[in-house]
Amino acid sequence: MVDRHSAPGIPEPARWVATRSAPTGTRVDGIPLSRQETVDAAVWQALLDTADKAVVVHDGRRLVRVVSRRAAELFPDLRPGVELAGVAGFTGSEQNEVETTCQGVPWRWIPTRLDEDHVAWQGDSAEPAEPWCEKCAQARFLVNSSRLLGSSLRRDQTLRSIVQLAVPTLADCCAVVLPAKRGRVEWWRYSRGGDTEHGRMGQHVLRSVTSLAEAFSGSATKPLPGQPVPGARLDWLLEPDFGDPGSVVVVPLRHEGLDAGALVLASNDSRDEQLDIVRDYAGRAAAALSSAHSFSEQARATEALESSLLPSPLPEVPGIVWSACYRPAHSGIRVGGDFYDVYPDSDGRALFLLGDVCGNGVEAATLAGRIRHTVEALRPVETEPTKLLHRPRPPVLYGTNSGLSLANCMLSTGA
Incomplete structure (x- = not known):
């Protein structure tokens, strides 16, 4: 409940009145x-x-x-x-x-x-009022949870939504435990009246709640009753003032691409009648988390590919000031078929390569990268720009992309 004495004040209302002798919204002098x-x-x-x-x-x-x-x-x-x-x-x-x-x-x-x-x-x-029905409310909860869990493909946002949506419908506190690097585990927690928290701990956290290690490893396939182990560290699951939970349910999180993980629900009272909806919610949460994980992996792979195909920083060449602006045609990826490179020599000269693969997207960027890498590999054995430009053989460059064509040129600066 809100403490009205500590609640900040609302901006003061407008001090305007309306009378028959003055238009609406006009300040009237003489009002006490x-x-x-x-x-x-x-x-x-x-x-x-x-x-x-x-x-x-x-x-x-x-x-x-x-x-x-x-x-x-x-x-x-x-x-x-x-x-x-x-x-x-x-x-x-x-x-x-x-x-x-x-x-x-x-x-x-x-x-x-x-x-x-x-x-x-x-x-x-957002729905018209209707007679209360427990099964209908559970169905609406699952439908809305699926919609909200699928609204983001960002892993962090998905995990935040998983623990938040479960409270207070399924529990007073919800945590997700996932494997992390170097033998550690990652956890996300949300409690009624608290904030979403995130951290990493050693695998001893799996021994702090009974059934957690079993659910986490995948040897269990259904919700399991759990209890905090006396003396175990529980700051990853319960707020300091939470007290002794009336019930704890541990649910495995399993889906394609998600091999380990568990959902932990802690409540002040017993909620054994909700095991079916808990199992259903955990399945939807696992599917959303698996999709977010796959998207994150693809995003990392795409970012690594883009980084390898981006132009290198322009080097310093005596007597020349370089300036470049690289803007791909497609906003979805940061690379395209246009490319350039500058190869400085120890004698003060530099070789400038400019090219354009007739196309766009990943295929054009891949061919552009192949040309740049081929030219860079040939420079130690061929320094004449004209010969270097014609030396790469088309089958080596194009591979199976026979539908693509390119135009390029080379300029050599004098010392």
């Missing part, structure tokens, strides 16, 4: 000062608390300043002073309408700019 005084912040807070919609106000730094009672009840993490990013489904960069989920129900938030430094978000259920 008592009728122009601003209303206390506590009154505005009480007014917000009577609203049917959830209301959240943040400042220019994306710090939450005002929270209505309905917003605080539905999203306990929305408190004055916390960052909006990562709370209640917000990423912190939204400018337009946002959809989040709460207890399996989608919520739509609409922003209204109050002034240069304050934005108010009004939230309401």
Whole structure:
């Protein structure tokens, strides 16, 4: 619940009145000062608390300043002073309408700019009211979870969403444990009323909760009951003031490309009746995490390929000032069919290579890189630009890309 005495005040209301003798919005002289005084912040807070919609106000730094009672009840993490990013489904960069989920129900938030430094978000259920049905709520939760988990292919954002979406519907605290390099494990955690946290620890963390090592290694295929081991370090799973959990459930995370990992759910009360939905949620989380992992690997491979094909930095040559701007035709990748290189000699001269593969994209960039590497390999045995330009044999350069053509030239500078 919001502490109204510590909640920051709302910008004071406009001191304008309207009468028959003055147009609406015109300031009227002679009005007693008592009728122009601003209303206390506590009154505005009480007014917000009577609203049917959830209301959240943040400042220019994306710090939450005002929270209505309905917003605080539905999203306990929305408190004055916390960052909006990562709370209640917000990423912190939204400018337009946002959809989040709460207890399996989608919520739509609409922003209204109050002034240069304050934005108010009004939230309401995105679905028409209907009689409560536990199975229907679980189905809506899974559907919305799948949509939100699949909305990002960034690994960090996917892990953050996995632990956040599970709270409070499935547990009061959710953690994901994954293998890391050098025999360590990586963990992500989110607790009701806390922040998303991330860290790495030794594999002894797998012995801190019963059944965790079994689920992590892949020898288990279904949710397992777990209990914290007395004396074990649990700061990766529970907040210091969490207390003894009423129940702990450990679920393996398995999917194509994801060989090890576990989802750990801790609650203050027993939630044994939710094991089916927990298993379903873990499967969807594993699929989303596997997709994000595959995308990250492909992105790293593409970045490595791009780096190998990018032009080298221009060297210093006496008497010459170089300047270059490299802009590929496709914005999706940073390389294309245009290429250039400068090869300085020890005698002060330099060889300048300029070429254009007639095409674009990865195929053109690959052929351009092959030409650059071939010319660089031939320079120790051939220094004459004309002979060097014609020495590479077309089959060596083109390979199977017979549909591509190129045009290039070489310039040699004098000492």
